[in-house]
Every structure is written in structure tokens, then in C-alpha cells.
Amino acid sequence: PDGKPFTGDVWPGACHFPDFANSKTREWWGSLFKELLDDGVAGIWLDMNEPSVFSKQTIQLDAVHDADGRLTDHREIHNVYGLLMAKATYEGLLRIQPGRRPFILTRSFFAGIQSYAAVWTGDNESSWEHLRLSIPMCLNMGISGVPFVGVDIGGFRRSPSPELFARWIQLGVFYPFCRNHTMTGTPDQEPWVFGSEVESISRKYIELRYRLLPYLYNCFYQSSQTGVPVMRAMFVEFPEDPNVLSGTMDGNVSERQFMVGDWILVAPIVYEGAKSRIVYLPKGEWFNFWTNEKYGGGLPIMVEAPLDVCPIFVRGGAIIPMCNVAQYSNEKPLDPLVLNVYPSGSSKVEYYEDDGVSFNYTRGEYLLVEFTCKENEDTITFEIGERKGSYNPGVRTYEIRFNGIEAEPIRVLWNGKELKQEPTGTPSWTYIEREKVVVVRIPDEGKRELLEIIKMRG
Numbered sequence: 001p002d003g004k005p006f007t008g009d010v011w012p013g014a015c016h017f018p019d020f021a022n023s024k025t026r027e028w029w030g031s032l033f034k035e036l037l038d039d040g041v042a043g044i045w046l047d048m049n050e051p052s053v054f055s056k057q058t059i060q061l062d063a064v065h066d067a068d069g070r071l072t073d074h075r076e077i078h079n080v081y082g083l084l085m086a087k088a089t090y091e092g093l094l095r096i097q098p099g100r101r102p103f104i105l106t107r108s109f110f111a112g113i114q115s116y117a118a119v120w121t122g123d124n125e126s127s128w129e130h131l132r133l134s135i136p137m138c139l140n141m142g143i144s145g146v147p148f149v150g151v152d153i154g155g156f157r158r159s160p161s162p163e164l165f166a167r168w169i170q171l172g173v174f175y176p177f178c179r180n181h182t183m184t185g186t187p188d189q190e191p192w193v194f195g196s197e198v199e200s201i202s203r204k205y206i207e208l209r210y211r212l213l214p215y216l217y218n219c220f221y222q223s224s225q226t227g228v229p230v231m232r233a234m235f236v237e238f239p240e241d242p243n244v245l246s247g248t249m250d251g252n253v254s255e256r257q258f259m260v261g262d263w264i265l266v267a268p269i270v271y272e273g274a275k276s277r278i279v280y281l282p283k284g285e286w287f288n289f290w291t292n293e294k295y296g297g298g299l300p301i302m303v304e305a306p307l308d309v310c311p312i313f314v315r316g317g318a319i320i321p322m323c324n325v326a327q328y329s330n331e332k333p334l335d336p337l338v339l340n341v342y343p344s345g346s347s348k349v350e351y352y353e354d355d356g357v358s359f360n361y362t363r364g365e366y367l368l369v370e371f372t373c374k375e376n377e378d379t380i381t382f383e384i385g386e387r388k389g390s391y392n393p394g395v396r397t398y399e400i401r402f403n404g405i406e407a408e409p410i411r412v413l414w415n416g417k418e419l420k421q422e423p424t425g426t427p428s429w430t431y432i433e434r435e436k437v438v439v440v441r442i443p444d445e446g447k448r449e450l451l452e453i454i455k456m457r458g
Contacts, residue, residue, distance in 0.1 A: 001073075006063045008053035017051055017059060020084035021067040021077050029085075030092015037096050043103035044089055046117070049082040050108045082108025086116040099358050105177070111145070118148035118177045126155030126182075131168050132256075132270045138175060139258060142229025143236065147220070150177025159187045162194035163272065163307065166201045170310035171268040173209040174260050176220075176230040201308045207325045214321035214334065214353075219261040221352040232259040238282045243298075263318035263342075264289070267303070267311040276304050277311065285316030285344040292404045292436045314403075316344025319371045321351055330356070335396035337444060341382065342403050343375035354391050367391045367446075380453040387446035395443075397426050402438040402453060405431070413452040414442055 005016045019025045033044060051059055063074045077084075086106045093102035104117035113119060121137050124130045134151040141149040153172035154160045159182070160168065169191070172178055182189040191202030209216075219230040229236065234244045237259045257267040257279060265286070267279040281297040288295070289312035295301060303311045314320065322338040334353070354366040370385035380402060408431040412419045419440070422428045426441040440451055 001062050001064055006059055008051075008059065009055050010048055010053065018085075019065050020081060020088055021065040021072070023068050026084065026088035026091065029088045030095060033089070033092055034096050037093070043105065044093065046082070046085055046089060046104065046106040046108075049085050049106060050078075051081055080110045082106055083110040083113055083116070086113060090116040101357060101359065109146070114146050114148065118150070119146055120177060120179070121149065121151050123156045123183070124152050126158040126160040126164065128164060128270065128272050130155055131164065131171065134171070134175075135256065135258060135268075135270070138231050139229070139233040142176075142231050143233060145227065147223040147230045148176050149231075150175035150179060152179065152181040154180055154182060154189050156181060156183050157186070159189070162198045165189070165191070165194050166198045166307055167269050167310075169202050170205050171266070171270070173205045174231065174258075174264075174266050174268075176216075178209060197307070204308065205310070210326050210329070211322045211324070211338075212320075213326075213329060214323050214337070215261060215264075217356070218321060218352050222261070230261065232261075234258060234280075234282070237262070241282045243280060244282060263315045263320055265313040265315065267313070269305050269310065275306055276302060279303050279311055279313065281313060287314045287316065287318075287342045287404055288312075289314050294404055314340075314342050316342055317347030317373065318342040319347065319349040319351075319373060333394060333396065335394070336399040336441070337393075337396060339371065339398060339400045340403060341373055341400060343373055343380050346372070346374045348372045353393060361391070364389060365391045367393065378455055380451075380455065382451040382453075384449040384451075386448045392446075393444070398440075398442050398444045398449075400440045400442070400451065402440070403436065405436055405438045405453075405455070407456040408433070409438060410454045410456055412438070412440060413450075413454070414440075415450050 007014050007016060009015070018029055020029070053059060058078065059074045061073060061075045061078070065072050065074065065077045086104055086109065089104050090102050093104070106113065106117040106119055107122055109117070109119050119141065121134070124134070138149050138151065151172065153168050154165050155168070169180070172180070180189060187193070192199045216230070222228060223230055234257060238244045256270065257265060259265055265281070267277060269277060278300045280300045281295055283298040286295045286297055287293070290309065295313070305311050318341070320340040322340055323334050324336070324338070326332060349371045351369045351371060352366065354361040367387050367389040369387050372383045374381045382400065384398070412421070412429040414427060419427055419429050421430060423430045426443060429438060429440045431438050438453060442449060
């Protein structure tokens with residue numbers, strides 16, 4: 001209010017704070033990223049943008065902002081400061097690279113942040129309490145309209161034990177935003193720091209995250225179209241289940257297990273020393289993700305969970321698009337497109353794909369394919385619809401894995417003709433007895449395809 005720029009102490013020392021209420025300031029801020037983008041920086045991380053000031057917690061409340069000619073004070077601007085900073089960053093990145101989708105991560109936010117940035121929940125602790133707390137935090141963010149959210153895996157302050165880190169990374173790969181992060185001055189927190197067992201567990205679950213990228217991308221597509229969260233409280237998916245709503249099964253169900261998309265239920269281990277837990281499966285048929293064992297829903301079950309196992313269940317009828325393991329997201333083309341099918345009654349899934357980088361999808365450069373599966377006593381029928389949209393993924397193969405098949409089928413038909421049985425090659429099929437899986441490989445040519453699995457009776 002004295003006409004001088006406000007000064008506050010932050011990490012670099014004495015700092016001034018951009019007035020993001022002013023459109024000229026936002027435009028200036030957005031212009032600062034060109035050199036970074038030219039050097040190959042792929043995303044921008046906005047931190048301390050509540051804004052945070054060490055000595056005073058934040059900017060003094062009577063500091064003046066110029067909202068394009070309308071003078072106001074920080075009382076009005078404080079809650080939207082982080083949102084306006086993210087908006088300025090997003091618009092600046094778009095001006096510099098108009099053909100590329102910006103990626104921004106922010107700590108501070110307000111309603112509408114989902115249009116500009118992902119959010120992480122701030123500086124947590126390496127504790128079992130904060131591991132547990134991360135679940136309702138992310139679930140509440142999702143139902144508040146912010147689907148792209150995550151937590152510092154392992155904790156930011158202090159240092160996790162090997163057991164805590166292993167359990168946290170098992171949970172963390174299912175956060176919509178997945179990142180291991182720790183504070184300067186704390187011990188290193190890379191997976192290999194905790195010994196070979198935890199390193200192996202970390203690899204297993206990080207690779208699972210990469211294999212699930214097509215499914216997660218479709219969860220984000222669904223969220224963009226409908227607003228439904230990616231990481232969902234159980235009551236979002238099962239609003240009429242009294243056990244879910246009351247939380248009577250094993251404590252508070254909504255805080256100890258959750259859905260990822262329509263089909264995957266995750267029930268992480270969140271207590272030190274635990275090697276098992278109760279999981280509540282809502283009505284319907286469910287498959288253990290690791291063993292393909294089938295369960296009827298509507299009751300709680302006890303699940304063994306040694307250190308390398310996070311209980312994961314798949315809803316009957318699921319058709320989950322996956323890919324082979326990669327070291328980074330665009331290391332190689334999506335070939336084969338793996339469809340993990342869990343036959344149960346009749347189900348239908350819409351699959352979406354685009355280039356993942358540009359805005360060409362707004363001009364029709366995307367693909368939509370409808371998959372349907374019907375199971376009866378003798379036959380599983382799987383139909384691939386004709387591809388819609390102008391995006392061309394290139395030449396590739398469908399690898400369709402039918403899970404929970406107890407015996408080798410009599411035969412498999414592809415568009416009415418018997419498919420040859422052999423362990424590799426396209427087109428072909430094989431049965432893996434130890435996994436209870438029928439694997440079918442056919443070319444993806446963008447046209448309608450029909451598969452029929454004639455099951456062995458009894």
C-alpha cells in the first residue's frame with residue numbers, strides 16, 4: 001500500500017512476486033519459457049505459488065494488485081493466485097508451441113485448475129499416516145473436479161523405511177500423477193537405495209504403470225468427456241451399494257480401497273507389518289489381477305499380501321487396453337495393442353487413441369473403437385468394431401488375452417474361420433494353462449473383426 005513492490009523471503013532470498021491479476025503481467029510471464037522449451041524442456045513445475053513467504057506465510061493481505069485497472073488487495077487475489085499463475089504459464093506455452101499440449105504441475109490451485117495443470121498435494125511426510133491420508137486426499141480432489149492429481153511417493157520430509165517405500169510405490173503407480181520425490185537434505189530415495197528386494201518390487205510396479213498407460217489414457221479421455229475422476233472413491237462407482245456407503249466392511253471402505261477407471265479395484269496395504277487385508281468386492285464377478293482367480297462380489301474377503309503384492313482386482317466384463325513394457329512413454333509404437341479381457345456376461349467398452357502430443361484430435365485425428373464381449377456356457381464372442389476417426393496408428397497387431405479360462409478351448413474362430421493354434425505368429429492363438437489365459441493374435445486393420453472361443457465343456 002506504500003507504492004513500493006512487496007518483498008518476501010523465499011528460497012532464492014528476497015523476492016518480488018508477479019501480479020498475476022494483471023493480464024500484461026501474465027503475458028510477460030508466459031514469454032519467459034521460450035528458451036527452456038527450445039532446450040527441450042517438456043513441462044513446467046510451479047511451486048511455492050500460494051504464494052508462500054517464509055517469514056509471513058504469504059503476501060501481506062493489504063498488498064495492492066492491479067486487476068487491469070481495478071485496484072484491489074491480496075485478500076481478493078490470494079486464493080486464485082496459483083490458478084492465475086497456471087493460466088499464465090499455460091497460455092505462454094501455447095503461444096510458444098501452439099501445436100503442442102502444455103504440461104504444467106502446480107502446488108497451489110483453485111476451481112478450474114483442471115483446464116491448465118496437474119496438481120500434487122504438497123510437502124508430505126515419510127510416514128504410514130501420510131501414506132493412508134494420500135488416498136482420501138486424491139479421491140476428494142477427483143470428486144472436486146481435479147482428476148490429474150498425485151502425492152510425493154515415499155514422502156517429502158524425513159525418510160521412509162524399505163517397507164514403507166515398497167508399499168507406497170505399489171499405491172503410487174495408481175495415482176493419476178505418479179512421482180517419487182523427496183526433500184533436499186534427506187537421504188536418497190531412488191528405489192535401489194532400499195535394497196535389492198525393494199528395487200525389484202519397484203521395478204514390478206513401475207513396469208505395471210507403463211503397461212497400463214493405454215488404459216490410463218482412456219481413463220483421462222473419459223474424464224475429459226464426462227468429468228468422472230480417474231482415481232475414484234468406491235461410492236462413485238457403486239453409489240447404491242450400502243456396504244460402500246456405510247463403510248461397514250473393514251473400516252472406511254472409501255478411504256482404504258478405490259477404483260481406477262471403470263474396471264480396476266486397488267486395495268493397497270497401508271499399515272506397517274501387514275501381510276494381508278480385508279477387501280470388499282461389490283456385487284458381480286471379480287478377478288484377482290495376479291492369479292486370475294474368480295470371486296463373487298457382495299462380501300468382504302481376506303487377501304494375502306506379502307511385501308511384493310498389492311491386492312488388485314478386475315471387475316468382470318472388463319476389457320483393459322494395455323501395452324508391452326517401455327522405458328518411457330513414447331519409446332516405441334503401441335504394437336501390439338494388448339486387450340486384457342475378463343469375460344463375464346455381456347460388456348461393451350469404447351477405446352480412444354490419438355497422438356498424445358498435439359491438438360490434432362480437435363480436427364478429427366483420433367480413433368474410436370468399440371469392443372464387445374459376450375460369454376455364455378459354451379462360447380465367448382468378442383467383437384471389434386470398425387475404427388472411427390482419422391488417426392492412423394500404423395500397422396500393428398491385436399494381442400487379445402482372455403483371462404480366467406479354466407480349460408483349453410476346443411477351437412477359436414476368426415471371422416467364421418478356424419484360427420491356427422501355435423505359440424507365436426499372427427494370426428494365431430494359444431492357451432497358457434498356468435495363467436488360465438487364451439491369447440489370440442490378429443492384425444489390427446481398422447475393420448470389424450469377430451472372434452469366437454468355443455470352450456471345453458465341464
